[in-house]
Amino acid sequence: MGNHSNLIAYCIDNMQFWNMKTHPNISSQSIREARERIDHLVHRTPVLHSEAINELAGCELFFKCENFQKVGAFKARGAANAVLKLSKEERAKGVATHSSGNHAAALARAAKVARIPAYIVMPANAPDVKKRAVKGYGGIIIECEPNLLAREQGLKNVVDKYGATFIPPYNHLDVIEGQATCALELFDAGYSLDVLIAPVGGGGLLAGTALATGFYSPHTKVIGAEPEGADDARRSFVAGYWIPIEKPNSIADGLLTSLGEINFDIISNKVEDILTVDDSQIIAAMRIIYERMKIVIEPSSAVSLAIVLKNKSLFEGKKVGVILSGGNVDLSKLPF
Amino acid sequence: MGNHSNLIAYCIDNMQFWNMKTHPNISSQSIREARERIDHLVHRTPVLHSEAINELAGCELFFKCENFQKVGAFKARGAANAVLKLSKEERAKGVATHSSGNHAAALARAAKVARIPAYIVMPANAPDVKKRAVKGYGGIIIECEPNLLAREQGLKNVVDKYGATFIPPYNHLDVIEGQATCALELFDAGYSLDVLIAPVGGGGLLAGTALATGFYSPHTKVIGAEPEGADDARRSFVAGYWIPIEKPNSIADGLLTSLGEINFDIISNKVEDILTVDDSQIIAAMRIIYERMKIVIEPSSAVSLAIVLKNKSLFEGKKVGVILSGGNVDLSKLPF
Numbered sequence: 001m002g003n004h005s006n007l008i009a010y011c012i013d014n015m016q017f018w019n020m021k022t023h024p025n026i027s028s029q030s031i032r033e034a035r036e037r038i039d040h041l042v043h044r045t046p047v048l049h050s051e052a053i054n055e056l057a058g059c060e061l062f063f064k065c066e067n068f069q070k071v072g073a074f075k076a077r078g079a080a081n082a083v084l085k086l087s088k089e090e091r092a093k094g095v096a097t098h099s100s101g102n103h104a105a106a107l108a109r110a111a112k113v114a115r116i117p118a119y120i121v122m123p124a125n126a127p128d129v130k131k132r133a134v135k136g137y138g139g140i141i142i143e144c145e146p147n148l149l150a151r152e153q154g155l156k157n158v159v160d161k162y163g164a165t166f167i168p169p170y171n172h173l174d175v176i177e178g179q180a181t182c183a184l185e186l187f188d189a190g191y192s193l194d195v196l197i198a199p200v201g202g203g204g205l206l207a208g209t210a211l212a213t214g215f216y217s218p219h220t221k222v223i224g225a226e227p228e229g230a231d232d233a234r235r236s237f238v239a240g241y242w243i244p245i246e247k248p249n250s251i252a253d254g255l256l257t258s259l260g261e262i263n264f265d266i267i268s269n270k271v272e273d274i275l276t277v278d279d280s281q282i283i284a285a286m287r288i289i290y291e292r293m294k295i296v297i298e299p300s301s302a303v304s305l306a307i308v309l310k311n312k313s314l315f316e317g318k319k320v321g322v323i324l325s326g327g328n329v330d331l332s333k334l335p336f
Numbered sequence: 337m338g339n340h341s342n343l344i345a346y347c348i349d350n351m352q353f354w355n356m357k358t359h360p361n362i363s364s365q366s367i368r369e370a371r372e373r374i375d376h377l378v379h380r381t382p383v384l385h386s387e388a389i390n391e392l393a394g395c396e397l398f399f400k401c402e403n404f405q406k407v408g409a410f411k412a413r414g415a416a417n418a419v420l421k422l423s424k425e426e427r428a429k430g431v432a433t434h435s436s437g438n439h440a441a442a443l444a445r446a447a448k449v450a451r452i453p454a455y456i457v458m459p460a461n462a463p464d465v466k467k468r469a470v471k472g473y474g475g476i477i478i479e480c481e482p483n484l485l486a487r488e489q490g491l492k493n494v495v496d497k498y499g500a501t502f503i504p505p506y507n508h509l510d511v512i513e514g515q516a517t518c519a520l521e522l523f524d525a526g527y528s529l530d531v532l533i534a535p536v537g538g539g540g541l542l543a544g545t546a547l548a549t550g551f552y553s554p555h556t557k558v559i560g561a562e563p564e565g566a567d568d569a570r571r572s573f574v575a576g577y578w579i580p581i582e583k584p585n586s587i588a589d590g591l592l593t594s595l596g597e598i599n600f601d602i603i604s605n606k607v608e609d610i611l612t613v614d615d616s617q618i619i620a621a622m623r624i625i626y627e628r629m630k631i632v633i634e635p636s637s638a639v640s641l642a643i644v645l646k647n648k649s650l651f652e653g654k655k656v657g658v659i660l661s662g663g664n665v666d667l668s669k670l671p672f
Contacts, residue, residue: 046382067630287667294403294663296630327630331623336667 026177028215034081035181041080041113044185045069052292057308059315062193063289064186067297067327071105071133073254074182074205074325075169079106081178082167083114091116093163098144098151100126101254102326103169108139119164121154123147129330170204171260179208186321187216194318197304199325200224200233200274201255203263209323210270220321224267224274225304227252227282233259234274237267251279251335254300254325277306283335285309289324290336298329362513364551367544370417371517377416377449380521381405388628393644395651398529399625400522403633403663407441407469409590410518410541410661411505415442417514418503419450427452429499434480434487436462437590438662439505444475455500457490459483465666506538507596515544522657523552530654533640535661536560536569536610537591539599545659546606556657560603560610561640563588563618569595570610573603587615587671590636590661613642619671621645625660634665 048063066074083095094117097107104120111118118139122131123146134141144154158164168175182205183196196213200206210222226233227250236243242264248256259267267274277285286302288309289295301324308315308322384399402410419431430453433443440456447454454475458467459482470477480490494500504511518541519532532549536542546558562569563586572579578600584592595603603610613621622638624645625631637660644651644658 072630290632290667294408294632296626296632331626331670331672334667334670 025173026180026211031177031180031184031212031215034177035184037084038077038080038178038181041084041110042070042076042181043068045182047186047189047191048293048295050292053288053305056288057305057315057320058312059308059318059320061305061308062186062191062319062321063293064182064321064323065295066182067295067301067324069326071102071109071137072326072328073102073106073298074179074323075102075106076109077181078170078172078175078178078204078208079103079167080110080113081181082172082174083107083110083116085174086165090165093165094119095167096121096155096158096162096164097167097169098122098155099169100130101169102328104130104139105133105137107167108134108137112138117162117164119158119162121151121158123151168260170202170207170257171262172204173262175204176208176211176263176266179205180212181208182323183209183212184216187212191321192319193217193220193321195221195223195272195315196321196323197223197225197307198323199252199255199300199303200226200259200267201230201252201300202257203233203259203267205323205325206233206271207263207266210266214270221272222270223307224271225307226274226276227255227303228276228278230256231276233264233267234276236264237271237274240268250282250299252282252298252300252303254298255303275307275311277303277310281306281310287336295324296327296329296331297324298326299335301325301327361509362516362547367513367516367520367548367551370513371520373420374413374416374514374517377420377446378406378412378517379404381518383522383525383527384629384631386628389624389641392624393641393651393656394648395644395654395656397641397644398522398527398655398657399629400518400657400659401631402518403631403637403660405662407438407445407473408662408664409438409442409634410515410659411438411442412445413517414506414508414511414514414540414544415439415503416446416449417517418508418510419443419446419452421510422501426501429501430455431503432457432491432494432498432500433503433505434458434491435505436466437505438664440466440475441469441473443503444470444473448474453498453500455494455498457487457494459487504596506540506543506593507598508540509598511540512544512547512599512602515541516548517544518659519545519548520552523548527657528655529553529556529657531557531559531651532657532659533559533561533643534659535588535591535636535639536562536595536603537566537588537636538593539569539595539603541659541661542569542607543599543602546602550606557608558606559643560607561643562610562612563591563639564612564614566592567612569600569603570612572600573607573610576604586618586635588618588634588636588639590634591639611643611647613639613646617642617646623672631660632663632665632667633660634662635671637661637663
């Protein structure tokens with residue numbers, strides 16, 4: 001992938017593969033089955049609203065609170081679904097991933113409940129709090145040098161040695177299917193939305209949200225919310241081909257990863273638009289949610305409200321669903 | 337009240353008066369009627385629980401979330417009840433109070449919905465954010481010098497001039513009856529609790545909680561939670577007579593007021609015990625609630641959990657209800 005035309009060829013090749021693969025595999029029925037499958041592992045999170053924020057935004061907002069989800073983020077859904085879809089033989093050998101974020105904790109927890117080992121490859125310099133979260137759920141941490149090559153080699157070693165199944169954080173159909181259960185709950189609870197907004201980093205949540213919305217509420221438009229400093233999804237969406245990000249930079253630390261390939265395919269087909277905001281707008285929206293709704297969210301969760309407040313005319317008078325992706329934030333480093 | 341024996345005589349005199357007054361006025365039926373009366377003005381707040389905190393505490397905790405209440409605190413209940421119990425003639429002349437805290441905002445809001453004026457006497461140097469909260473609900477601010485005498489004189493002037501009815505923040509039966517609706521909701525939702533803990537400052541919430549618990553769940557013991565630096569309720573409770581506080585000091589800024597007289601009477605008759613914690617224990621409990629439950633609370637709300645964590649053996653294996661009193665906190669001054 002040294003130059004652009006190679007990259008495009010690579011993407012097009014893979015898109016055909018994904019097109020074949022995704023559409024038959026995730027259906028209205030399969031998302032419902034996923035919801036049943038993970039029922040003992042995740043919360044049906046509440047939907048909150050605030051008259052004060054509605055007044056401020058000029059529309060009616062419904063916040064789906066994945067900050068109250070197990071492990072503090074929507075990631076619990078996808079990881080649980082992927083683990084529970086493994087065969088008996090696969091389960092016996094365990095699961096593996098390389099991540100230091102919410103997915104690592106989510107996978108460790110899903111594996112713990114399924115009583116199988118979870119091997120988490122993590123850079124040796126990862127923050128202690130993240131290592132503790134994984135260990136707290138019984139995950140086995142494999143430390144590696146802090147670079148992508150070492151992480152991938154570390155993962156390969158674990159997979160080779162134990163025969164563990166690699167569960168990636170977003171570029172995986174079972175993970176996307178799991179994340180789709182979040183929007184399913186919204187529609188099952190009877191919310192009739194004009195628009196549904198989800199943040200986009202790797203694209204697992206946005207892809208799942210777009211698929212579920214297409215099945216259960218086809219009149220609802222899905223919009224992706226992205227930080228300006230990590231706008232590869234926006235740029236890929238506009239260009240029509242996958243453009244990975246090089247040096248992402250945003251306070252929304254959960255959204256710094258490049259869009260996954262499968263995710264890009266689904267998103268480019270099913271999402272209405274991807275909009276961006278800068279960090280000062282994200283911080284302002286985050287503060288509004290803390291002050292008016294009295295809930296703790298991570299910066300990534302605030303991107304969607306920031307988009308609504310930046311583009312008021314676009315949402316005026318509409319019923320707008322917003323997925324708050326998680327609440328894992330370092331409280332000693334709040335940006336206000 | 338220059339010396340102790342005068343104070344005791346004063347208290348005993350007043351206690352007889354209160355005994356006559358309280359018991360016939362607040363009943364099982366009257367609290368239910370209050371709940372109906374204020375139904376369009378307040379939320380039925382949710383009850384949250386956290387497996388992680390249960391494990392930490394060694395008991396089963398149920399958090400009644402008044403931080404999600406209108407105006408961000410339980411105070412919305414008492415103010416609404418007091419305003420709505422006024423006669424037509426009284427209403428026409430408006431209501432008044434001297435307060436710069438949650439009660440001022442709660443009274444302004446209740447008056448706004450009832451379409452009557454609310455005169456709020458506030459020291460000229462009160463924080464802008466508090467003035468804005470009152471003005472945002474249409475309250476009329478009367479500024480005064482920042483001392484108790486000026487406040488009381490300011491209040492007297494308003495009452496004399498407009499004939500407005502003074503609604504005090506806690507030392508008032510209709511206010512206590514309103515606060516009692518919070519525990520009523522807990523028991524109506526089917527929670528069978530061994531213990532119910534509420535923080536105590538002026539004592540409106542604790543007195544209402546104790547009355548409601550006596551009516552609807554007499555086997556449940558009620559415990560008051562107080563900061564060590566403002567422990568007049570604890571000292572009064574132990575002594576058996578009312579001891580006002582002189583220089584209260586605690587991060588739990590909502591609990592710095594002296595216990596009210598009517599409140600003391602009810603509390604000394606109906607509450608099992610009052611326990612105290614220091615500020616470091618309050619801050620630690622506050623952080624646990626932010627991190628594990630992902631909700632924003634004010635320091636006063638954390639005092640009850642701090643008490644449970646300090647006295648684990650007392651609560652071991654029990655079902656413990658905890659009233660989180662509010663969520664109005666200056667986010668730029670969080671103690672972590």
